[in-house]
Amino acid sequence: MxxxxxxxxxxxxxxxxxxxxxxxxxxxxxxxxxxxxxxxxxxxxxxxxxxxxxxxxxxxxxxxxxxxxxxxxxxxxxxxxxETWMQNKSVSKxxxxxxxxxxxxxxxxxxxxxxxxxxxxxxxxxxxxxxxxxxxxxxxxxxxxxxxxxxxxxxxxxxxxxxxxxxxxxxxWVSTDGIIRLIVPRKKEELGDGEWDNTIDMWNFEPRVQRILYSPCNKDELYLGLMAPAADPRGSRVPLDLEVWVEMFPFLEPCLSEAAKLESARYDKYxxxxxxxxxxxxxxxxxxxxxxxxxxxxxxxxxxxxxxxxxxxxxxxxxxxxxxxxxxxxxxxxxxxxxxxxxxxxxxxxxxxxxxxxxxxxxxxxxxxxxxxxxxxxx
Ligand code: FAD
Ligand code: 5PR
CATH class of the missing domain: 3.50.50.60 (FAD/NAD(P)-binding domain)
Incomplete structure (x- = not known):
């Protein structure tokens, strides 16, 4: 040819x-x-x-x-x-x-x-x-x-x-859900027991729709995707509304506290x-x-x-x-x-x-x- x-x-x-x-x-x-x-x-x-x-x-x-x-x-x-969690319980790996x-x-x-x-x-x-x-x-x-x-x-x-x-x-077209995406320190030691090298897609529908996609990038850096509907003013707020995220995902507090410090965070719809x-x-x-x-x-x-x-x-x-x-x-x-x-x-x-x-x-x-x-x- x-x-x-x-x-x-x-x-x-x-x-x-x-x-x-x-x-x-x-x-x-x-x-x-x-x-x-x-x-x-x-x-x-x-x-x-x-x-x-x-x-x-x-x-x-x-x-x-x-x-x-x-x-x-x-x-x-x-x-x-x-791994996928629903209401903080593992449903699949x-x-x-x-x-x-x-x-x-x-x-x-x-x-x-x-x-x-x-x-x-x-x-x-x-x-x-x-x-x-x-x-x-x-x-x-x-x-x-x-x-x-x-x-x-x-x-x-x-x-x-x-x-x-x-x-x-x-x-x-654009979606009704959106996401705040951040890189934070892994803080693996501070997270305590758990399979923290996994991807963990953590879904919660109660009492509000909030999801965290937990994604380790290497030994030092963690990618967090924090998803909430665009109609939820607290879930979609940037910089992060720490209280509303820690309430739902208390075990991630060490990482979420770091995330809340990031002034440049954005909420994006798809x-x-x-x-x-x-x-x-x-x-x-x-x-x-x-x-x-x-x-x-x-x-x-x-x-x-x-x-x-x-x-x-x-x-x-x-x-x-x-x-x-x-x-x-x-x-x-x-x-x-x-x-x-x-x-x-x-x-x-x-x-x-x-x-x-x-x-x-x-x-x-x-x-x-x-x-x-x-x-x-x-x-
Ligand atoms: P862009 O990354 O937008 O790059 C365009 C480049 O062109 C930029 O550098 C910009 O500055 C430059 N530019 C813009 N206009 C001009 C111009 N007029 N002249 C010259 N330069 C210009 N994809 C995956 O594969 N895996 C994932 O895990 C993943 N996660 C995602 C999560 C979210 C929340 C979203 C929204 C997307 C995700 N994606 C993922 C999709 C992925 O981010 C995009 O598809 C990808 O970045 C597109 O690359 P691109 O080069 O086409 O565009
Ligand atoms: N997968 C990945 C991702 O970054 C997102 C989603 C799924 C890797 C959004 O950040 O479902 O929104 C998703």
Whole structure:
């Protein structure tokens, strides 16, 4: 099969907007395949936004493919089990039949990808905000500069300007539950007896709906997700209303006290975006720009990374960029669509509270191996 990277006299050029997990992955994967890549980040610094993150087999395989896995494994954690509690009693412990998964801080994952992008020679520009793109392969920056590319990647997140400048049809909605996400010290000794290396998804419906997703990232750092309905003023207050959280989860007091000190905490509702198409001519949308989803299955970044890496595969196999983008969307999008739908359903029904909800369907995206293009780890 013709390889568009090899048949052209000069290297092809990609302009990638957004240095989040999606943009960094796309940039590295393209660069590894011989593309010249410029990665544009709006912020003045390269940094990860948010607290902790789960990656599963699919995302970990992408890290392997882009040469960042070893750095990510060092200083991240796989809990012995994924435990679910209801009203402070354990209802399930899941191990996914050995399917690999991992928890880490967002900063840790982002640093590893930035390091790798620099290593392979991605040109990174900060203070470089994209405001528009066109299907023929141009990216316009806030400064008015117009850059040409054989490929434009819109990886500029849920509020994507690249996407919105091109007029994609979209459905967008936000959830009724939201979450405060924080990184705090583990305080394992102070928590006393208990299986504190597990993920513990602690649900309480009585006397109020409050949930804590307890996620150890490494020996020092703990990711806490504190969920309450947006309509609950105390549960959704930031900085944290310590009293209302300690009352419900007294055994986590040492960690919650640390959490309450964090002035910069935010309460976020979940955004979902669904588009008629992810591509237009030479422009491809990846990550939250294309498919922001509820986090119940912890797959937004995992799918983003799979899709960004898979894009580089199709571009290496097709005769034109336009053909590659449409075959890419056809082959890879259904996995994300199904994951987004089920994640949305789980969030709306608070299904994870029942325990044992990581069914084969729920783990479909996680089981995908983007390198071999097959599902691994039968459930
Ligand atoms: P972003 O992370 O939003 O990155 C976009 C980047 O582009 C940013 O650096 C931004 O500054 C930059 N940018 C924005 N606009 C412009 C512009 N115009 N020009 C240039 N640069 C621009 N996913 C998982 O896989 N596992 C989880 O455990 C998980 N937990 C989650 C928990 C919650 C509560 C939520 C809300 C989401 C969770 N996700 C999880 C989803 C995951 O966070 C996102 O899907 C992922 O971060 C999307 O990455 P992205 O690169 O597409 O977008
Ligand atoms: N899983 C993860 C997560 O971060 C959230 C959820 C599930 C890893 C939210 O923070 O169900 O909301 C969820």
């Amino acid at each position: 013709a390889n568009i990277n090899k048949t052209s006299g000069n290297a092809l050029r990609a302009q990638v907007a957004g240095a989040g997990f999606a943009g960094l992955t796309a940039a590295i994967a393209l660069r590894q395949n011989g593309w010249d890549v410029t990665l544009h980040e709006r912020d003045s610094e390269l940094r990860a936004f948010g607290a902790g993150i789960y990656l599963w087999h699919n995302g970990l395989r992408v890290l392997e493919a882009v040469g960042a896995l070893d750095d990510v494994l060092l200083g991240s954690h796989t809990p012995p089990t994924y 899941e191990t996914f039949n050995g399917l690999p998964w991992r928890i880490m801080t967002r900063r840790h994952l982002h640093n590893a990808l930035v390091k790798r992008a620099k290593e392979v020679g991605v040109e990174i520009r900060v203070n470089s905000e994209a405001v528009a793109a066109d299907a023929d392969g141009r990216l316009t920056l806030q400064t008015g500069e117009v850059l040409e590319g054989d490929l434009i990647v819109g990886a500029d997140g849920v509020g994507s300007k690249v996407r919105d400048s091109l007029g994609f049809e979209q459905d967008r 955004a979902t975006t669904k588009l008629d198409s992810w591509v237009k001519g030479k422009v491809a949308l990846v990550g939250d720009a294309a498919h922001a989803m509820c986090p119940a299955l912890a797959q937004g970044a995992g799918c983003a990374m799979v899709n960004a890496f898979s894009l580089s595969q199709d571009l290496a196999e097709q005769n034109s960029v336009e053909d590659a983008l449409s075959s890419w969307e056809n082959r890879i999008r259904p996995i994300t669509d199904r994951c987004q739908a089920l994640s949305g359903e789980y969030a709306a029904n608070r299904s994870l509270s029942r325990g044992n909800m990581f069914t084969p369907a729920a783990l479909e995206a996680a089981r995908y191996d983007p390198i071999r293009r097959v599902y691994s780890w039968p459930q």
